[in-house]
Amino acid sequence: MTTTTAPTEGASSSSVTRPVVERGLLAWLHQNFFRTPFDVALTLIVLVIGGNLLVQFVEWSIAQADWTIITTNFRILMQGTYPAEQGGRLGLAVALITLIAGVSWGIWGKMFRATAFAFVGGVLIFIFVPLAAESLAEAPSGTFSAYLSGQLAPLFSLLREPVLLLVACLLIGYAVGRFAKQIDRKRAGRYTLIAWFVAIPVCFILVRGFTEPDGILPFVQTSRWGGLLLTFMLAFVAIVACFPLGILLALGRMSSGTHKLEFKAPPGWWLNPLQWLHALSIWWRNLGNYPIIKLLCIIYIEFLRGVPLVTVFFTANLIVPLALGDNSIDAVLRAMVALTLFEAAYIAEIVRGGLQALPPGQLEAAKALGLSPVQATLFITLPQALRIAIPPLVGQFITMFKDTSLVAIIGLTDLLGISRSVLAQSEFIGRHREMYVFVAIVYFVFSYGMSYAARQLERSGSGAFRKIG
């Protein structure tokens, strides 16, 4: 079959063949689950236990569970007591984000495509399942179809129009992104990044409003934010704010902490304004090198990492108004500040880990080229450190998203808080399971989404970059 050039090579290549790897589902199952008797036993045990749990859950969710607690309270779970006539503003904010996400998908395909597809796939289920359910509405009661039409259809029909709108936004954004990419890829990317940064405060203003009740964007008190909306706003603001603060803390902790410049005061220097200026300029250039700054950063980080988040919320909620002597600071704002300050300490340690993972030669090369410490940090060490730190950073952001549920303890009505107040109503007594299953699913969907997007982000780095020699 093969022609051989040298007899020795030919002999070896004909006697050594590549082992055949079986392919296909059966081979895969055999390889992974049924290879040895022990594997078989383990697989069967897990199948029996897991299958049993699953069957019980499905049985419960169809036959016993009463999902009307979700469908009747859906709006309040999502928005709290946000004024219903202003609800369109929330829709606008979500549509704006979706549109920019679509543009990003169009431009950076690789990174956003999977996330966007997951999103569209998710919402398609929300549209087609209820359509099917409605056509089966006439089915006899007690059957699966009756369950679908009776319990889920109202929820789905509630969602259908907004979801259709969002898909439209996503696709329009995608088309725009593709078009812009073809004209000028570099500039399109830059404008999209700017759009993201502008969109964040715009959404915040949209939700909060600022005008009189009869104006275009009436002010909505934060006490009326609730449910998933409040959870999102808390997590969003805290993530955006704690990130730069955490980076500054990390840099402060990494600073050398030794004076580089001495101010040699001539006698009577305080009489000479020029000497004051000189002292000031030395102080300014020493800024990164004060042991006190390093010490303060260490104290801050270690202290906040040493206390539970709940105590920080309580402190913000009880002690701050006491200390300031008035109760006028918004409770939601207090929670945002507490969460930001707390999480910044964790972000700082993650960023520090990234900075320490860099080879020392990087900073030396930057110094040898004459870059100032600020330039070396901005252009050389920080970008590389943040790249290394993506996985733990995203992990921390997910933790943060879930940590927002602790604000229920200080009386805010985030998704978890509002679900507890719904459960307290007499007509929904004993419906804890349905409510908590729903809440868990919502948290899971968004946490998993973040984690999935982060994996795409990590992979998007070119292979060349990861081969750091």
Add this chain to the structure above:
Amino acid sequence: MGKQSEPIIIVRDLHKWYGDFHVLRGINVEVSPGEVVVICGPSGSGKSTFIRTINRLEEHERGDIIVDGIRLTNDVRNISAIRSEIGMVFQQFNLFPHLTVLQNITLAPIWVRKRPRREAEKLAFELLERVKIPEQAHKYPGQLSGGQQQRVAIARALAMQPKIMLFDEPTSALDPEMIKEVLDVMRELARSGLTMLVVTHEMGFAREVADRIIFFDRGEIVEENTPDGFFHAPKTDRAKQFLANILSH
């Protein structure tokens, strides 16, 4: 121009300690503009530490270093002034892996020298031409071979148009077949009249290119000699021993 005899680097009675370990014990060196000085010696003799004190990657604790008329003190202005006059090439290349070759080279000219981007890029392409890899400009360092990376590192240092170049064992991390391409570039630089301080174990290069050889041992300069004198008639026993060791392997 006429003051060829005025030294560009003056080092007087230089001392440095790592904890209790006395790495540099009273170094005195003067280097004239355009001179190529090769520094050799056994490992741990302080030769790398010495050239790193010249652009203050290491701080010295006693003595004076005067580069191009500027005395190295703790003053930040002096340090950055001196660093932009001195280019440095490292054993481990230390290219910035998140930037392309072109960005690696233009970063410092744009941000330290405040050159317009277009001008910096033009210079970068000229330098890449000079180190013979213009076609790699838009690649990332991780996509290049070791020899190519070191040549990019040389181009990056040259982009600041330094008066002095420091080479800290530039070929020690390279595979043997790549050493020549780096040494060829360095030979060409030496001929162009740049002041160079080179720490290296490449004795062939030293013999051919150096104006002077400085032999370090245990933190001291044991011998200063011409290449001919050093290789054929070393004055000290320690230099004889060193040469015997490295030439016999």
